[in-house]
Amino acid sequence: MTTRLPLHPIEDWVEDRFAEKGYRMTAQTRSLVRVLGQYPSRPLSVATIKQEMKLLASRVDTTTVYRILERLYAVKAIHRVDEGFILCSAPYNITQQHHFLVCDECGEVSEIFLDYQADIQRQLARDRGFLLRDVDITFRGTCDACARASSTEQPTEAAPRRGLLASMFSFF
Secondary structure, eight states: OOOOOOOOTHHHHHHHHHHHHTOOOOHHHHHHHHHHHHOTTSOBOHHHHHHHHHHHSSOOOHHHHHHHHHHHHHTTSEEEETTEEEEOSOTTOOSSEEEEEEETTTOOEEEEEEOOHHHHHHHHHHHHOOOOOOOOOEEEEOOHHHHHHHHHSOOOOOOOOOOHHHHHSTTO
């Protein structure tokens, strides 16, 4: 028995980009986009994508998943974050760099847009003779929700403060 997920807003955009590249928009591609769309802030591994796709379409193999991911990446519809893949939240935004905030506590990923590549590109060319093609930055830390949750927890009893030398030489 298969499950049907709702149409994801990015599907039409992907279909247009696929047509420009001469790729076919298959049912499996739609399924993969819908699976990623169900987890907008969680990068999914290939194994998880394949498992979720099998719920939507009975026949899918790992090679097909990789091929679809490669094509989605080529049209800038997805990003690779850590060891997983995530749908681009604004694939039509081609004027700003897409970067990520990754929460160390809950694992949530948020896409952010920063305008600085031109400045860095000029500086690298001037100072190093380096021609910059692309920049990928992942910022790691604690998201607002986790920070608020940890600030409401009861503080534990603080350890007694020790001097600098005592902390460096614990046998004192």
